[in-house]
Amino acid sequence: MTTWSILEFTGVIAFAVAGALTGIQKKLDIFGVLVLAMTTAVGGGILRDVIIGNTPPLTFRDPTFFMISAVTTIVVCFTYRWLEKYKNMIQIFDAIGLGAFTATSANLAIQHNLNTLFIVTTVAVITGIGGSIMRDVFVKEIPYVFRQEIYAITTIVGAICFYYSQFYLTGAAQLYLCFCITTVLRLCCIKYQWNFPVIGIPSKDQAAKE
Amino acid sequence: MTTWSILEFTGVIAFAVAGALTGIQKKLDIFGVLVLAMTTAVGGGILRDVIIGNTPPLTFRDPTFFMISAVTTIVVCFTYRWLEKYKNMIQIFDAIGLGAFTATSANLAIQHNLNTLFIVTTVAVITGIGGSIMRDVFVKEIPYVFRQEIYAITTIVGAICFYYSQFYLTGAAQLYLCFCITTVLRLCCIKYQWNFPVIGIPSKDQAAKE
Amino acid sequence: MTTWSILEFTGVIAFAVAGALTGIQKKLDIFGVLVLAMTTAVGGGILRDVIIGNTPPLTFRDPTFFMISAVTTIVVCFTYRWLEKYKNMIQIFDAIGLGAFTATSANLAIQHNLNTLFIVTTVAVITGIGGSIMRDVFVKEIPYVFRQEIYAITTIVGAICFYYSQFYLTGAAQLYLCFCITTVLRLCCIKYQWNFPVIGIPSKDQAAKE
Numbered sequence: 047m048t049t050w051s052i053l054e055f056t057g058v059i060a061f062a063v064a065g066a067l068t069g070i071q072k073k074l075d076i077f078g079v080l081v082l083a084m085t086t087a088v089g090g091g092i093l094r095d096v097i098i099g100n101t102p103p104l105t106f107r108d109p110t111f112f113m114i115s116a117v118t119t120i121v122v123c124f125t126y127r128w129l130e131k132y133k134n135m136i137q138i139f140d141a142i143g144l145g146a147f148t149a150t151s152a153n154l155a156i157q158h159n160l161n162t163l164f165i166v167t168t169v170a171v172i173t174g175i176g177g178s179i180m181r182d183v184f185v186k187e188i189p190y191v192f193r194q195e196i197y198a199i200t201t202i203v204g205a206i207c208f209y210y211s212q213f214y215l216t217g218a219a220q221l222y223l224c225f226c227i228t229t230v231l232r233l234c235c236i237k238y239q240w241n242f243p244v245i246g247i248p249s250k251d252q253a254a255k256e
Numbered sequence: 257m258t259t260w261s262i263l264e265f266t267g268v269i270a271f272a273v274a275g276a277l278t279g280i281q282k283k284l285d286i287f288g289v290l291v292l293a294m295t296t297a298v299g300g301g302i303l304r305d306v307i308i309g310n311t312p313p314l315t316f317r318d319p320t321f322f323m324i325s326a327v328t329t330i331v332v333c334f335t336y337r338w339l340e341k342y343k344n345m346i347q348i349f350d351a352i353g354l355g356a357f358t359a360t361s362a363n364l365a366i367q368h369n370l371n372t373l374f375i376v377t378t379v380a381v382i383t384g385i386g387g388s389i390m391r392d393v394f395v396k397e398i399p400y401v402f403r404q405e406i407y408a409i410t411t412i413v414g415a416i417c418f419y420y421s422q423f424y425l426t427g428a429a430q431l432y433l434c435f436c437i438t439t440v441l442r443l444c445c446i447k448y449q450w451n452f453p454v455i456g457i458p459s460k461d462q463a464a465k466e
Numbered sequence: 467m468t469t470w471s472i473l474e475f476t477g478v479i480a481f482a483v484a485g486a487l488t489g490i491q492k493k494l495d496i497f498g499v500l501v502l503a504m505t506t507a508v509g510g511g512i513l514r515d516v517i518i519g520n521t522p523p524l525t526f527r528d529p530t531f532f533m534i535s536a537v538t539t540i541v542v543c544f545t546y547r548w549l550e551k552y553k554n555m556i557q558i559f560d561a562i563g564l565g566a567f568t569a570t571s572a573n574l575a576i577q578h579n580l581n582t583l584f585i586v587t588t589v590a591v592i593t594g595i596g597g598s599i600m601r602d603v604f605v606k607e608i609p610y611v612f613r614q615e616i617y618a619i620t621t622i623v624g625a626i627c628f629y630y631s632q633f634y635l636t637g638a639a640q641l642y643l644c645f646c647i648t649t650v651l652r653l654c655c656i657k658y659q660w661n662f663p664v665i666g667i668p669s670k671d672q673a674a675k676e
Contacts, residue, residue: 069402070455072398073403073454074398074402074403074454075402075403075404075451075452075453075454076452076453076454076455077401077402077406077408077409077452078399078401078402078403079455081402081408082402092307096306096307096516096521097512097516097521097522097523097526098521098522098526099309099519099521099522101306101307101308101309102307102308102309102368102370102375103307106307106308106370106374106375106378107375109372109374109375112374112378123455126455158522160522160526162529164526164529164532165522165526165527165529168526168532179604183393183603183604184389184393184398184399184402185398186396186397186398186606187606188492188494188604188605188606189498189604191497191498192489192494192495192497192498192501192502192604193493193494193495193498194495196497198497198501199497241495242495242496242497243495243496244493244494244495244496245490245496245499245543245546279612280665282608283613283664284608284612284613284664285612285613285614285661285662285663285664286662286663286664286665287611287612287616287618287619287662288609288611288612288613289665291612291618292612302517306516306517309519311516311517311518311519312517312518312519312578312580312585313517316517316518316580316584316585316588317585319582319584319585322584322588333665336665393603394599394603394608394609394612395608396606396607396608
């Protein structure tokens, strides 16, 4: 097991935990909780593979990620009350996963001869946020990533760095550079609570002034 | 028309009826009711084909299933009040369809050289529940299969039997074995109202005790 | 830039405006508004390409449509209050786009050897309404095209004309015929407010009589 696998596994676990907790909160049955955890963990990667024509998806050919999600779900079912206290730690794991998935996906796009800045970035974003969008749609929520916190932008920045670094760096160094930039940026967003502005309907204060 | 086609057609009709009734209940217009019926009936199969790279999907190359769904929808539009009384019969048809689709899909996965227990099972589950998940998402419901009744598990059991039976049986026997196991198991779930437990927030009684 | 590109660009702009306005109304952040605009504008085409196996999708290989959607979104963010007054004009643009996309998609299906009336029509419908279905699902609405106004039918009529015209006309004439039929029919639907009937639950008046 390489260091890189460990980073990816960390991400799969964090994503599966987020999915399973959402399922429990929404009172799904055990099967629903399992599907939601798996969707969050591997949904983005499946979407990526289907869109770039890499079928059957990687996670179907090597079901390790599915297995990790399943085991994680079982553990979450027994520990979910206790997990609430470790939200910060889960967010850190999630940032690690986001970094690893961004680098892996950007790399996969280039390996499939989809080597333009735009595609590399889009493929990375779809992988990073696709799973959580599906999770939120399944439980009737407007996807979280569309509403709060800067999440996808960190993936975009990471993927852009990956794209340009290919002219200066080799394989592993490129992956780790992209991973570090994405993860550190995401952790900053969490720590300093950076949000995107919401456009539109003026707040009550503004409305009062007008 | 083979016996197998009849089983599949029964399933398509049952799925389309479920979709059309949902559409009517949610006050969609005729076009919406039609799309919902088709989505429920052939959506799972399309999802399966897109994921395993079998494009364009089978139902596009041979639109028989689409035609059956369309005709079913028209019939449902004229008879929906009367259909309410036959809910039990529709559930039996649905179980027949689930069994047939499970066997067909597991078989298709193996024909596409996706011959591992995990993939065969996942492909069967996606085909079995994919259509009804899409239906529920379209009408803003948390998918039924995540919340109530044991549904997908019968597909999983059927697909596992299909996978292992390939070492002992030939084509048709394998299909019918898988069909019988899935359908009978599903009928038992309906008859004895087997449900999965919902984890989590304790019920009021429990909360009172604590 | 050909006349045909101008028609398509008009459509992309109209679809992106509809998506961006929905996002602003639902109080998404800027990233959410951008994703919603892009989904509405290019989602249908991506869905089409994934289903017919034309991967990676055209819009990934030539990101012009994505760029147009992004620029449109930025413009909408600054002008959305003012745009409300031009709803009629946006509907006309939308009808132009629907016509252009229908013709392009029907043509693409035939180029991919999917030359049956059924597939050509289905592919055109998926392209025409796929993006707006995804938009509505993301913001927790039952898709608009399932509930009100005749929208998809105009695509169906256009695609059928495209299919039969291939026996009498050559490339460009075929495209423009299909475009004109779809767009004019859609404009009629808007002008005369043609709706599909909603089946089902009797209105209060009817219930009182019974």
